[in-house]
Amino acid sequence: MGISTHVLDTSTGRPAANVKISLEFDRGGFDVVCHGKTNEDGRLRLIEQPDSGVYRITFETGEYFKGETFFPVVTITFEVRDPAQHYHVPLLVSPFGYSTYRGS
Numbered sequence: 001m002g003i004s005t006h007v008l009d010t011s012t013g014r015p016a017a018n019v020k021i022s023l024e025f026d027r028g029g030f031d032v033v034c035h036g037k038t039n040e041d042g043r044l045r046l047i048e049q050p051d052s053g054v055y056r057i058t059f060e061t062g063e064y065f066k067g068e069t070f071f072p073v074v075t076i077t078f079e080v081r082d083p084a085q086h087y088h089v090p091l092l093v094s095p096f097g098y099s100t101y102r103g104s
Contacts (some may be wrong), residue, residue: 001086003046005057006103007038010095015042020060023047041042050080050087061093069095076100
């Protein structure tokens with residue numbers, strides 16, 4: 001089913017377009033498995049067929065906010081236990097805070 005994300009800029013109430021994102025998988029050390037940028041709707045589908053294990057998504061928020069942020073990078077670590085499920089990891093972000101949850 002895959003892993004996807006959606007980034008919303010809560011300071012503007014709009015999707016965060018062109019946020020650079022990388023996804024890593026822990027194989028005894030984290031290795032990048034894919035990277036990309038969010039589309040105009042703030043969305044990015046990362047991989048279609050994940051393996052079970054621990055993943056880490058890194059969002060380049062400093063570049064998105066043009067350096068005007070307290071959090072230049074946001075990293076979220078999560079675990080895929082059932083690769084048959086879809087894992088959606090949204091990020092709500094502003095220059096001085098962020099929040100995440102497991103979406104659907």
